[in-house]
Amino acid sequence: MQSLGCDVAALNTVQFSNHTGYKQWTGSRVSAQEITELYQGLKQSYLDDFDMMLSGYVPGAAALEAVGQIGQELKRKAESKPGSFFWVLDPVMGDNGRLYVAPDVVPVYKSLVPHADLVLPNQFEAELLSEVQITDVPSIGRAIQVMHERYGIPHIVITSVSLPHPDHPVSSLSVVGSSMTSGRRARPFKIVFPAIDCYFSGTGDMFAALMVVRMREAVHNGGRAPEQEQEQEQRRGLPLMETASWLSDDSVDAVDLPLARAAEKVLASMHEVLTQTAETMERTVKKAIADAATDADGVGTAAEEKKLHLLKSKASELRLVRHLDSLRFPKVEFRATAL
C-alpha cells in the first residue's frame, strides 16, 4: 500500500515470527484492550482522520470486536460527509472448508459486515456469511444476492472460486464481484484468470491491500476510462467519491462498475507477482530437495520432511518488494464480463 502512495497507520493485531502456515511460530497476539487503547491514543492526538480502513486477520472474537468498534466509530464520524470514509473488511475465517479462527469469531463477523462498505470473502467465507453452498454459477449468484440483502453490504468480491462452465478453461479460477443497486439487487460480474498450480501464501492479504488502493482510484475515475469521467459526473450531478459507500447509480451495468475496474487491476498485479513467485519457488524447492539428498539427516526422515515443509513455506511467500512495478503498473489482461 505504501508503494502505491498510501500513508498507512498499521495497527498490528499480532506479532508473530512467521505466518501460521509454517505450523510453528513464536510471538503473541495483541489483546482487545490494547487494540482499543491504541485507537484511543490516535484519537486523542488528532491522528484518526482516516479516509479508508482495511481490517484483516484478527485471531479472537474479543479482539475482532475491538477492531469492529473502530470501524463503526469511524463510519459514524463520517456520516455527515458521505463517501469520506470507506471500510474494506476481509472476513478472514478459513479456507477450503476449514476454519482457522476460533468458532466464536464467525458471529462477530456477521454482526460487523452490515457496517462495512466492501467485503472480500473467499468461497468458504462467502458460504459462511450467506449460508448458501457454492457449487456453480447460479449458486454464487444466490450467495451474493443473499449477502447484499441480509447485510446491506454495498460491495462484495469473492476471491478465487472455481466455476465449472463450458466457456472456462479447465485450469482457470474466477473472481466474482458485485456492487448492489439502490434496491439491494446484485450487479454481478466475473473475471476469469488462469490458475497457477502452486500453493502461495499471502494472496488474500495482497488482494485486500491492492483493492483498497484500486477501489479508491477507480471511484475517483468514475469506473470508466479517465477521459469519460467528466461526462459521467455531469450526468450524475455528484462525484462518486461524495456519495455514500461510493455506490454507482442504478444505470451503471455490472461490467462498468468501479469495483470491476479495481478488481481487474488487482488481478493483473496478482497474476504477475504469482507468476514470478512460482518461477523462483520452483528453483528453490528443487534445490532444497537436492540438498536434502546429500544431507546428513537423509531423505524421508521426519526431520527432513519438516525442513522441506518449512523451506517450501518460505518459497511460497509472495515476492512483493522485488516486483514493485507489477504493483504500480499492472498490465490488465483479464477483463470483467457478466456472470
Added chain:
Amino acid sequence: MQSLGCDVAALNTVQFSNHTGYKQWTGSRVSAQEITELYQGLKQSYLDDFDMMLSGYVPGAAALEAVGQIGQELKRKAESKPGSFFWVLDPVMGDNGRLYVAPDVVPVYKSLVPHADLVLPNQFEAELLSEVQITDVPSIGRAIQVMHERYGIPHIVITSVSLPHPDHPVSSLSVVGSSMTSGRRARPFKIVFPAIDCYFSGTGDMFAALMVVRMREAVHNGGRAPEQEQEQEQRRGLPLMETASWLSDDSVDAVDLPLARAAEKVLASMHEVLTQTAETMERTVKKAIADAATDADGVGTAAEEKKLHLLKSKASELRLVRHLDSLRFPKVEFRATAL
C-alpha cells in the same frame, strides 16, 4: 526500505499509537523475552538468512541486550563468509544534550558498538560514545578517531552537526562520516547541506533506513561510478562485498569511500523530502492557528496550546510515501569533501 526493493522482516520493539514527541501516547513495549523468542521463531523455520540488520529505537536496557544478542549471533554465523552480513546500528539514546532512553541503555550500546559494522550517532550520541565534547571541526575528528580506535567500529556517520567554519554558510548543517583503515585510522569526510528551519520527526529513522540500502548499493558499485567498478575490482582482487565489514583498502581516499557515496544519496533524498514536508507543514500549521482563533476554546488557553502542539507534531512527520521518487531517484547536489 521496501520501496527500494528490500525484503524486510520487521521486529517491532514497541507498538505505540504515535511517537513520543507528541508527549502523549498509548500502547506497549515488547519485552526482551519476546524479542528473543521472535528471533528463535525465525531461526527454527530457516527465516534467519539476513544480509543486513538495522537496529534502532529500543527503549530499555534488557530489550536492547536482546536485540544485541541477535546482531551478535548473526555476525558469528557469517564469520566464515566475510561481508555476507552487515549490521547498521543506530544508537538511539537522545538528542541536544538530553537522554530519551533509560540511563542504563548507554553502557549497553557501548558494549554492542564493537560488534556492529556501521554506527549512526547524532552529535550528542557521538559525544556519549566517544566521551569527546564536539564543538568544532577538530573535536569532531577526534571523536571519530576515538570511536574507531576504542570500539573498532569500521564505519561511522555522525548525522546533523553544526560546524562553525569560514567556508560554511551560517544556516548549514553537516554530516560527517569515516571508514577506518586497516590500522584503525579515520578517513573523515563531510557533506555540508542547507538547514531547514523546522522541527521534523522521523529524520533519524529515515537516514538510517536509507543508509542500509545506499551503503549496500555503493559497496556493490565499489564506491565509484559504476563504469569504474571493473577496473577497481581487478586492482583489488576481491569484490568489496566479499571483504569483512565492506572495508575499502587503505589506498582509497575519504571522499572516494562507498560510505561517502551512500551518504550523498541519502542526504539528497532527505533534503527533497524535508523541503516538501516543510511546505505542507507551513500550510497546515497556519490553518491550525487560524482555526484556533475561531474555536470555542479560544486562543492561548491550555487546551488550545495542547491541540496546536499535537497538530504541529503531526505536520512535522516526514511525508515519505507521497514522495517515493525522492527516495528512489534522488538528485545528488551536495558532495562529500575532506573534513
